[in-house]
Amino acid sequence: MFDPFSLLQHVLAPFWWLLLIPLLTVVLRLPTVKGWVGETILHTGLRxxxxxxxxxxxxxxxxxxxxxxxQIDHVVVSRHGVFVIETKNYGGWIFGKPEDKMWTQKFPGRSSAFQNPLRQNDKHVRTLAELTGLDDNALFSQIVFVGNCTFKTPMPANVGKLAACLAAIRGRDDVLLSDGEVAQVLDRIRTGRLAPTRATHKAHVRHVQALLAGKRAGGTRAAPTARAQDRGDCPACGGAVDEYTYKTGAKAGQSFHGCTRFPACTYRSDVPERVAEAVA
Known part of the structure; x- marks a missing residue:
């Protein structure tokens, strides 16, 4: 008996992979996947x-x-300085100025805002400077766009595509660090970084999401007391412990000791309420 479905299956079987194209298109548009693809493209080029x-x-x-x-996407350490690289995998038209808080990505009929990557990378540079003890003249911020985008406003010299980043790195021939200093910087980064694991990445993502949620809610997340001194070593990871204050919930206003490496380390201990001494 003639079975049209079997015949159709036989004809289409060699082309089953075509069904994956729409799925792949959707997956590649996910922000997390786009970020990973952009970083991988840049990593391959730098390598x-x-x-x-x-x-x-x-x-x-x-x-x-x-x-x-x-989290810093890439760090390049050399005798000619330390290059701190932030990657953006964006298409469309890009508008932005160094002093702007937010930049804009535009497509026909729609646009979206994203954090000024220069400001974002400035925190990376400052954190790395504290860790390594390097002066500003040995640290260089680079922003690399790897997507099919077009800059519609003039960009600073340290913002561009992969070729511009490579030219900036290879274009510096003045020796700023000795071989011993390069080894020292690499050692401090290796020992000072959090373990490069999936758990660390997930914890960082949760931290970023919490920051964004706090901003949207008007800053309701728990915040540290004004420049509180370290309260000793964290019993969970050995890091510093600081004093913070609950801003919301049943414990609002109450203090607690928490690890400064949160969210990578979630140690927390409530501070007993301080009872005022009786006045005779």
Whole structure:
């Protein structure tokens, strides 16, 4: 008996992979996937086009900060300085000025805002400076757009595509660090970074989401007391412990001791309420 469905299956079987194209298109548009693709493209370019004998490349460096953590896409350490690289995988038209808080990505009929990557990378540079002890003249911020985008406003010299980033790195021939200093910087980054694991990445993502949620809610997340001194070593990870104050919930106004490496470390201990001494 003639079975049309079997015949159709036989004819279409060699072309089953075509069904994956729409799914792949959707997946590649996810922000997390786009970010990973952009970083991978840049990493491959830096790895292939920068001599490894002169330039030491590190990827996804997550460093603890007083308010949680910060993640640097790429760090290139050399005798000619340390290059701190932030990657953006964007298409469309890009508008922005160095002094703007937000930049704009535009497509026909729609637009969206994103954080000024220069400001974003400034925190990376400052955190790395504190960790390594390097002066500003040895640290260089680079912003790399790897997507099919077009800049519609003049951009600073340290903002561009991969070719511009490579030219900026290879174009510096003045020696700023000795071989010993390069080794010291690499060692401090390796020992100071949080473990490059999936758990660390997820914890950092939660931290960023919490910051964004706090901003949208008017800053309701728990905040540290004014420049509170470290309260000793964290019993969970050995990091510093600081004093913070609950801003919302049943414990609002109450203090607690928490690890400064949060969210990578979630140690927390409530501070007993201080009872005023009786006045005779």
């Amino acid at each position: 292939l086009l920068l001599p490894s004998a002169r330039y030491h490349l590190m990827r996804n460096v997550t460093l603890p900060t007083k308010d949680g953590s910060t």
